[in-house]
Amino acid sequence: MKVKNLTKRFGKKVVVDKLSFQVYRQEVFGLLGPNGAGKSTTIETALGLKKADGGTAEIVGMNPAAKRKKIFERVGVQLQSSNFQNNIRVEEICEELSALYESPADYRELLRQFRLEEFMRQPVEKLSGGERQKLSVVLALLPGPELVFLDELTTGLDTAARREVWQTLKGLKERGMTIFLTTHYMEEAESLCDRIMLIKQGKEIITGTVEEVVENSPYDNLEDAYLWYMAEEGKR
Numbered sequence: 316m317k318v319k320n321l322t323k324r325f326g327k328k329v330v331v332d333k334l335s336f337q338v339y340r341q342e343v344f345g346l347l348g349p350n351g352a353g354k355s356t357t358i359e360t361a362l363g364l365k366k367a368d369g370g371t372a373e374i375v376g377m378n379p380a381a382k383r384k385k386i387f388e389r390v391g392v393q394l395q396s397s398n399f400q401n402n403i404r405v406e407e408i409c410e411e412l413s414a415l416y417e418s419p420a421d422y423r424e425l426l427r428q429f430r431l432e433e434f435m436r437q438p439v440e441k442l443s444g445g446e447r448q449k450l451s452v453v454l455a456l457l458p459g460p461e462l463v464f465l466d467e468l469t470t471g472l473d474t475a476a477r478r479e480v481w482q483t484l485k486g487l488k489e490r491g492m493t494i495f496l497t498t499h500y501m502e503e504a505e506s507l508c509d510r511i512m513l514i515k516q517g518k519e520i521i522t523g524t525v526e527e528v529v530e531n532s533p534y535d536n537l538e539d540a541y542l543w544y545m546a547e548e549g550k551r
């Protein structure tokens with residue numbers, strides 16, 4: 316994935332401010348920043364789901380504005396606000412979505428990996444918040460994507476479930492998947508991400524491995540370093 320000078324405005328407010336970055340094959344890349352920093356908007360604009368006001372994005376070698384259908388055959392997306400059809404059951408939504416792809420992943424296997432198999436016949440609206448969150452990750456993985464976007468993938472998950480999701484994602488990476496994620500959990504970034512980018516008010520603050528980001532700060536752990544970067548930027 317290649318993004319160059321990506322810019323998005325809502326009215327007069329610049330929400331994504333000339334962001335440039337690349338995500339390499341089989342890498343886990345994490346986008347970090349406070350509430351409202353522009354993480355979701357970056358994903359949506361890069362994917363062409365929202366129209367950019369400037370810059371370019373290339374996803375799996377294609378321009379999302381021109382090749383949306385082709386891209387979504389190869390790319391999975393989990394967005395924060397997943398809407399589900401009323402009364403639909405877990406199994407039905409998996410089947411309906413699988414039918415859209417040429418060689419979908421085995422959804423039963425995915426439901427098993429995410430410990431959702433017992434809910435197969437349950438209406439989605441009766442799932443707990445965490446179960447629904449895990450289902451939205453399963454749905455993003457249904458195309459058998461080579462690149463997947465996961466927006467706050469473990470928000471609402473308990474500690475054990477979070478660890479299990481990390482293990483599953485590490486396995487998928489080992490089998491060749493590239494992962495772009497956003498998170499508010501520093502532990503998640505440390506456990507999963509090969510590189511991270513910190514943004515504030517739509518602007519890049521720093522990009523690098525967790526070690527590099529920490530080394531460039533006066534602190535020796537990511538959480539303190541992150542808070543320092545966010546405060547420092549305000550002072551400049």
Ligand SMILES: Nc1ncnc2c1ncn2[C@@H]1O[C@H](COP(=O)(O)OP(=O)(O)OP(=O)(O)O)[C@@H](O)[C@H]1O
Pocket residue numbers: 325330348349350351352353354355356357
């Ligand atoms: N459709 C919209 N119209 C106007 N403003 C919007 C719209 N969508 C998002 N914004 C604003 O753009 C900014 C960035 O929002 P975005 O959802 O990208 O942030 P985020 O970094 O993902 O935040 P969070 O961590 O809270 O999910 C916010 O100030 C938000 O209020």
